[in-house]
Amino acid sequence: MSNDFAQFQDAFFEEAAEHLAVVEEGLLQLEQHPEDLDLLNKIFRSAHSIKGASGMFGFNAVAQFTHKMETLLDLLRNGQTAVTSKNADLLLKSTDCLKTLIDAAKSGTPVDNETVKRLTVELAAASDMNVKAESKVEKGASTSLSVPSPLTPHPLRCFHIDWAPPEWLFQRGLDPLQVIKELGDLGTLSQVAVDASRLPDITEMDPERCYLSWSMRLETGKDQQVVEAVFEFVREDSVLTIEERETLGVKRETQDEKAMASGASREPVAAPHPSPLTSDGSDSEPKPLGEILVESGVVSREVLDGALAQQKRVGEILIEQHAASPQQVEQALHKQRQQEAASQSKKTDTASIRVDTAKIDKLINLVGELVITQSMLSDLGTRFEMNQIHVLLERMAQLERNTREIQERVMSIRMLPIGTAFSRFPRLVRDLSARAGKKIQLVLSGEETELDKTVIESIGDPLTHLVRNSADHGLETPEVRLDDNKPEVGTIRLNAFHEGGNICITVEDDGRGLDREKILAKAVTQGLIAENEKLTDDQIWSMIFKPGFSTADKITDISGRGVGMDVVKRNIENLGGTISIKTEKGKGTRFTLKLPLTLAIIEGMTVRVGRETYIVPLLSILESLQPRPESVKTVIGKGELINVRNTYLPIVRLYEVFSLEPEHTDPTKGILLILETEGECVAVMVDEILGQQQVVIKSMEQNFRKVEGIAGATILGDGTVGFILDVRGLFEIACREASLVA
Amino acid sequence: MSKTALVVDDSPTMRQMVAFTLTNAGFTVVEAEHGKDAVRKVSDGGKMDIVVTDLNMPEMDGITLIKELRKLAAFKFTPILMLTTESAMEKKQAGKAAGATGWIVKPFNPEVLLKTIAKVMPA
Numbered sequence: 001m002s003n004d005f006a007q008f009q010d011a012f013f014e015e016a017a018e019h020l021a022v023v024e025e026g027l028l029q030l031e032q033h034p035e036d037l038d039l040l041n042k043i044f045r046s047a048h049s050i051k052g053a054s055g056m057f058g059f060n061a062v063a064q065f066t067h068k069m070e071t072l073l074d075l076l077r078n079g080q081t082a083v084t085s086k087n088a089d090l091l092l093k094s095t096d097c098l099k100t101l102i103d104a105a106k107s108g109t110p111v112d113n114e115t116v117k118r119l120t121v122e123l124a125a126a127s128d129m130n131v132k133a134e135s136k137v138e139k140g141a142s143t144s145l146s147v148p149s150p151l152t153p154h155p156l157r158c159f160h161i162d163w164a165p166p167e168w169l170f171q172r173g174l175d176p177l178q179v180i181k182e183l184g185d186l187g188t189l190s191q192v193a194v195d196a197s198r199l200p201d202i203t204e205m206d207p208e209r210c211y212l213s214w215s216m217r218l219e220t221g222k223d224q225q226v227v228e229a230v231f232e233f234v235r236e237d238s239v240l241t242i243e244e245r246e247t248l249g250v251k252r253e254t255q256d257e258k259a260m261a262s263g264a265s266r267e268p269v270a271a272p273h274p275s276p277l278t279s280d281g282s283d284s285e286p287k288p289l290g291e292i293l294v295e296s297g298v299v300s301r302e303v304l305d306g307a308l309a310q311q312k313r314v315g316e317i318l319i320e321q322h323a324a325s326p327q328q329v330e331q332a333l334h335k336q337r338q339q340e341a342a343s344q345s346k347k348t349d350t351a352s353i354r355v356d357t358a359k360i361d362k363l364i365n366l367v368g369e370l371v372i373t374q375s376m377l378s379d380l381g382t383r384f385e386m387n388q389i390h391v392l393l394e395r396m397a398q399l400e401r402n403t404r405e406i407q408e409r410v411m412s413i414r415m416l417p418i419g420t421a422f423s424r425f426p427r428l429v430r431d432l433s434a435r436a437g438k439k440i441q442l443v444l445s446g447e448e449t450e451l452d453k454t455v456i457e458s459i460g461d462p463l464t465h466l467v468r469n470s471a472d473h474g475l476e477t478p479e480v481r482l483d484d485n486k487p488e489v490g491t492i493r494l495n496a497f498h499e500g501g502n503i504c505i506t507v508e509d510d511g512r513g514l515d516r517e518k519i520l521a522k523a524v525t526q527g528l529i530a531e532n533e534k535l536t537d538d539q540i541w542s543m544i545f546k547p548g549f550s551t552a553d554k555i556t557d558i559s560g561r562g563v564g565m566d567v568v569k570r571n572i573e574n575l576g577g578t579i580s581i582k583t584e585k586g587k588g589t590r591f592t593l594k595l596p597l598t599l600a601i602i603e604g605m606t607v608r609v610g611r612e613t614y615i616v617p618l619l620s621i622l623e624s625l626q627p628r629p630e631s632v633k634t635v636i637g638k639g640e641l642i643n644v645r646n647t648y649l650p651i652v653r654l655y656e657v658f659s660l661e662p663e664h665t666d667p668t669k670g671i672l673l674i675l676e677t678e679g680e681c682v683a684v685m686v687d688e689i690l691g692q693q694q695v696v697i698k699s700m701e702q703n704f705r706k707v708e709g710i711a712g713a714t715i716l717g718d719g720t721v722g723f724i725l726d727v728r729g730l731f732e733i734a735c736r737e738a739s740l741v742a
Numbered sequence: 743m744s745k746t747a748l749v750v751d752d753s754p755t756m757r758q759m760v761a762f763t764l765t766n767a768g769f770t771v772v773e774a775e776h777g778k779d780a781v782r783k784v785s786d787g788g789k790m791d792i793v794v795t796d797l798n799m800p801e802m803d804g805i806t807l808i809k810e811l812r813k814l815a816a817f818k819f820t821p822i823l824m825l826t827t828e829s830a831m832e833k834k835q836a837g838k839a840a841g842a843t844g845w846i847v848k849p850f851n852p853e854v855l856l857k858t859i860a861k862v863m864p865a
Contacts, residue, residue: 005759005852012755041800048798049753052827055849056759063849171812173821173843175864182861208818233844233862 005056010352012053013106019046020102021423024095027088028426034083044073050098059105062098065116068123069094075127090126092427094119156187156219157244159227164195164213164239171208174234180214182230187220213239353453355413363409370402411597414454418496418505419447421456425467425494432471439478439489440471446496451503451597458575459505459595462568466507466591467492469565474511474589484586486510502577502619503597508590514583519543541581545569573728576602576617594619602697604724606690606716607673610660613716614686615695615724622674622681624689629668639737642672642683649674650734653685654725657709657733663687677727682734684725693717697724709733745863746770746788750780750795750807751825756848760794760825763852764859777802781810784817792863793822794846794855797833805840812841821862 026043033039051066069091075081097112097119104111161183165176183189198211205211218227227242228235290304299307315329324332377395380388422444433440475481475490482488493508516537523529523543543549547566572579577595596602596619604615631643632651640651651672655662664670664687672683695714700707711726747769751757761771772790774780776799784790793811797804804824811817821843826833834845843862846855 005762008755008759008762011758015753015755045752045798045800048827049756052796052825052848053753053755055827056756058849170819172838172841173819174862178862178864230861237838 009057012057013102014352014354015053016050016102019050020095020099021420022046024092024427025423027092027095028430030083031085031088031430037077040073040077040083044070044077047073050102054102054105057105059102061111061116062101062105065094065098065101065120068120068127069098072123072127081126087126090119090122094123156221157223159218159220159224160215160241160243160245161218161227162213162215162239162241163231164198165210165234166237167209167211169210169234172233176210176212176214179230179234180216183216183218183227186222186227186230187218190217190219192216217245353414359409359413363406363413366402366406366409370399370406373399373402407601411452411601412450414452415450415597416453416456417448417450418456418459418503419444421460421463422447422494422496424460424464428464428467429471429492432468436472437477438471438475440475441489441491443491443493444495445493449496449498449503451595455503455575455595455597458571459593462571462593463494463505463507465564465568467494470507470509470511470589474509474513476512498597499594503595505593505595506590507593508588510588513585513587513589514541514544514581515585516540522549538581541583544581545579576619578619601694602724603692604695604714605673605692606722607671607686608688608690609654609658609686610662612658612660613690613720613722614654615714615722616673616675616684617711617724617727618692620675620677620727622676624671624673626670627667627672632667639734640667642667644674644683647681649681649683650731651683651685652730652734652737654730655685657730675727675730677731680731682727682731684730695722695724744768744770745791746772747859748772748774748780748784748790748793748795750774750777750793750799750804752776752796752799756796756825760855763855764794766852767856776800777804777807777810780807784811784814787814787816789816790820792859793817793820794825794859795822796825797837805836808837808840808842821859823858823862 023043023046026039026046030036030039030043047066047070051063051070054060054062054066072081072087072091076083076087081087097115100109100111101116103109163176163179165174169176180189180192193215195213195215196211198213199205200211220227224242224244231238231240234240290299290308293299294301294304315324315333318324319326319329373395377392377399380392380395384392425442425444429440429442432438470492475492476484476486478488481490491510493506495506495508497504519540520529520535523540523546524531526546526549528543528546528549529535544565545568549565569579572593572595575595577593580592580594581589582592583589603618605618605621607614607616625644627642633641633643633648635641635648640653641648642651651667653662653665653667654660655665662670667685670685670687671689672685673689675682675684697712698714700710700712703713707723709726709729710723711729712724713721714724716722745768747761747764749757749760749764749771750773751760752775757773757775761773764771769792772783774783777795778801780793780795781802795804795807799807802810808822808824811820811822822841824837824842824845825848826837826845827848837845844858846858850858
């Protein structure tokens with residue numbers, strides 16, 4: 001059959017992620033509002049949807065685990081069990097576990113089976129307060145629609161069927177004819193007789209009621225269960241007898257028939273679950289030996305689990321046989337994990353994006369306009385005369401407007417509200433405050449601020465680190481805060497807002513602030529600075545971004561192992577952003593991340609050196625100037641410097657770096673651009689500033705290779721390639737040259 | 743003329759899968775996100791040959807939707823199937839009392855879905 005649900009898997013994973021977020025967020029809110037039934041219903045529905053859909057794809061581990069969660073949630077929403085922090089905690093942990101299970105289904109990442117097992121037991125125990133409800137749901141899960149399967153043809157049998165449907169049959173949209181037809185499909189139907197004795201007098205008759213009953217004889221190769229299944233939707237309400245009269249051909253008596261014959265039960269024996277797709281049909285993978293043994297009753301599940309636990313891994317066996325050293329095995333395992341991680345990240349890269357159809361409609365309209373403008377232009381081109389130049393300019397302006405609008409619209413497709421990146425923090429802060437014994441409230445604002453999906457995805461980890469830092473290092477314990485006349489509850493604020501073509505995200509706490517002296521002392525002991533070196537505040541704060549730098553007296557499990565802040569900075573810079581610190585002792589610290597709205601396009605300043613054109617990211621330009629001769633100095637050990645308002649900055653002559661033939665070699669004749677990178681400045685000498693424009697970044701690494709001092713390339717208006725300067729790289733070149741001169 | 747089907751489920755994945763199966767089987771499918779959406783979409787008095795609805799939905803659940811549909815002349819005798827994970831009796835009973843024709847237990851595969859529809863829908 002051409003129907004195949006597998007193609008909907010990606011959609012499922014996307015939906016599941018959304019449901020997980022709803023469940024998690026809902027559970028966190030539930031702690032504050034345990035009586036909120038709407039909230040509970042919402043959580044329940046999300047869990048329910050995950051369960052339903054995961055079963056469709058054969059993700060049984062997910063379905064089973066979600067079922068356990070759902071059972072507890074159902075008890076909570078029916079008020080049979082109270083919403084306690086213990087229950088909420090258990091459900092939150094289970095949500096995490098469910099996440100790993102779904103990831104496992106998605107990309108085959110390993111699952112911590114111990115945790116799954118433990119949480120399953122805990123969930124069952126929590127739900128066990130009302131045993132009846134539990135067993136009811138269990139029963140529900142096990143009796144399911146039987147799928148009559150065309151197995152080997154049975155010998156023909158003969159059934160006599162008497163059926164008196166309920167009077168309201170029609171009101172449920174049921175048609176007795178359908179049932180009789182379906183019976184006919186099973187075999188040969190004969191002696192069909194209708195019993196109209198229940199028909200009332202015509203004056204009392206309700207045409208919407210069913211007063212008829214039927215009796216018939218069915219010869220079929222199917223067994224009784226299949227025949228009963230025909231009456232599935234009406235059986236419980238009908239007076240129905242299905243009796244096997246005589247067997248044609250070989251007499252065969254199954255257990256069901258015996259039960260049926262003795263009238264012990266009309267319930268069909270629960271058929272196995274309709275097989276989900278992945279394990280459906282003949283081309284399914286064979287089951288593991290253990291499963292088959294359990295199913296056939298040779299061994300019990302416990303015995304099998306015990307045996308599996310004794311099973312050794314390949315690595316262990318090889319070590320025992322001295323075929324490989326533990327280190328070699330460890331290395332190989334490490335490699336395997338890396339490969340797994342790599343394949344996993346590859347998989348997440350192909351993620352889809354859900355776009356509002358309205359956005360696409362607008363885009364199509366715009367493309368239509370673009371086509372019109374284009375045809376107007378080509379029309380003009382075929383019969384152009386110089387006196388029509390104003391028409392041409394007008395059309396060009398229209399083209400530019402179209403292009404810009406399309407660009408904006410296309411970008412907006414990739415734009416998502418940053419709230420999706422913020423949503424993980426309520427949970428994080430809750431866990432952190434519990435673990436660190438601090439009272440912390442989290443205030444989020446600007447969640448609706450939109451930015452590029454890739455930026456949102458990459459910003460999560462750095463933000464998490466900053467929030468952890470604030471919770472662990474920034475905020476004090478309640479006792480200390482009370483002593484300092486501060487409110488007992490510390491506050492962490494996350495805010496996002498647009499500023500120019502950038503987005504700013506601030507992470508702010510009202511904690512103790514950075515300790516200038518402590519950072520200085522640590523920097524000296526780590527040899528980062530000389531003992532009596534004079535540093536500005538900003539330079540001191542930027543010390544915490546140096547690799548391996550931590551002033552925490554003790555290492556906690558939250559943060560303080562000295563890894564992280566340097567990674568945070570690097571991540572932000574990889575995104576083309578900057579990070580800055582503002583702090584006041586005793587008052588708090590604020591980290592400000594400034595990020596481009598998108599990674600694909602930057603605002604650039606075009607500059608000329610000789611006959612080459614370069615692009616400088618506008619974000620990094622502080623100012624441009626033409627120096628007076630007396631402000632340019634050559635200092636031994638520092639190279640060439642320029643004095644800008646009493647600060648000396650190194651000069652990088654761009655024509656030297658790229659070996660070009662310049663127009664000017666004298667800094668006082670050319671132009672110096674003061675560029676900022678990571679809080680440090682460098683003066684870059686060029687011949688001329690040409691203008692400002694948006695440029696589309698093309699990767700150098702993908703098309704050529706990494707070139708020092710160059711961040712990427714772009715196509716300029718005249719069709720030539722222009723290089724985009726890498727300010728950080730230029731600064732490093734300047735530092736290196738200075739040390740060479742020394 | 744092709745047969746028409748109304749598919750109601752708040753889970754886009756489920757909805758799409760059902761709609762996809764039915765479209766492949768030659769149905770013209772109308773999708774709705776929940777009961778209210780469904781009621782709105784049939785408020786023009788149009789008929790459907792079959793309705794497939796989830797039970798747990800925001801805004802208006804499946805049981806209420808079935809009751810609402812049965813009040814409409816166009817849906818008085820239309821086969822309505824409910825999608826359910828719990829084949830627990832009270833859900834089935836509530837559905838039947840509301841006027842549901844039958845049910846499909848999740849997880850199901852396309853064949854089961856189409857077979858069940860064929861079972862209740864006049865050819």
